[in-house]
Amino acid sequence: MTDPEVQLSKIQDPDARAKARRAKQTVNNLLYSLLATAAVVAVMVLVTPRPTTNLVAAVDYKAAAKQAASSSHYPVLAPPLLAKGWYSNSARWNTKTADGVDNWYVGFVGPKNQYLGLTQAYKANPTWTVLQLQGDLVTGSTTIGGRTWGVWQSTTKNNPPKTRDYALVTEVNTGTRTDEVIIYGTASAKEFHQFALAVSQQLKLLYP
Numbered sequence: 001m002t003d004p005e006v007q008l009s010k011i012q013d014p015d016a017r018a019k020a021r022r023a024k025q026t027v028n029n030l031l032y033s034l035l036a037t038a039a040v041v042a043v044m045v046l047v048t049p050r051p052t053t054n055l056v057a058a059v060d061y062k063a064a065a066k067q068a069a070s071s072s073h074y075p076v077l078a079p080p081l082l083a084k085g086w087y088s089n090s091a092r093w094n095t096k097t098a099d100g101v102d103n104w105y106v107g108f109v110g111p112k113n114q115y116l117g118l119t120q121a122y123k124a125n126p127t128w129t130v131l132q133l134q135g136d137l138v139t140g141s142t143t144i145g146g147r148t149w150g151v152w153q154s155t156t157k158n159n160p161p162k163t164r165d166y167a168l169v170t171e172v173n174t175g176t177r178t179d180e181v182i183i184y185g186t187a188s189a190k191e192f193h194q195f196a197l198a199v200s201q202q203l204k205l206l207y208p
Helices: 004-012 014-047 061-072 127-131 189-206
Strands: 087-094 104-108 113-121 136-144 148-156 166-173 180-183
Touching: 004 113, 061 104, 087 148, 113 127, 113 189, 127 136, 136 166, 148 189, 166 189, 180 189
Parallel strands: none
Antiparallel strands: 087 104, 104 113, 113 180, 136 148, 148 166, 166 180
């Protein structure tokens, strides 16, 4: 057992007390340094300007549509943007597909992250349509821009809604083939109507 007098001498030893003070001061300095660093980082985060525009580059879908029309000799839709803040995030021509249906796709994103997709299929058929809208059923029809659009809705209520929970479908019979246009997405009913109206008007020009 340690002699109590020895323990007392260690506590009263000036060198031991100085060493303890230095150790405590070192810990305090480290804490102050960490707090100062955290404060500097916080200020930098607050003053660093944030990008106000979308970081995903917009796609020139109209140029892509012209190229697709030139190579395929099909009429290709390129409806105007709904409003300020909307942009196209994807546009592609799909040919030599596994189902044998060539198609054109263009996607649009709105300022509140709304989404609208358009697929224009050539020589489409009912089986192809059902496969595109798996889980959806025809629940009615509506007339927009003088065209009849079938309303397809998902049998499952998803929250948040999926991109193909709601769709509008219209057909164009050229006499030699049946082309089909599908509009789908997560936009509002008003935006769906505006977009379908723009597409209906362009269809009149492309399929006189």
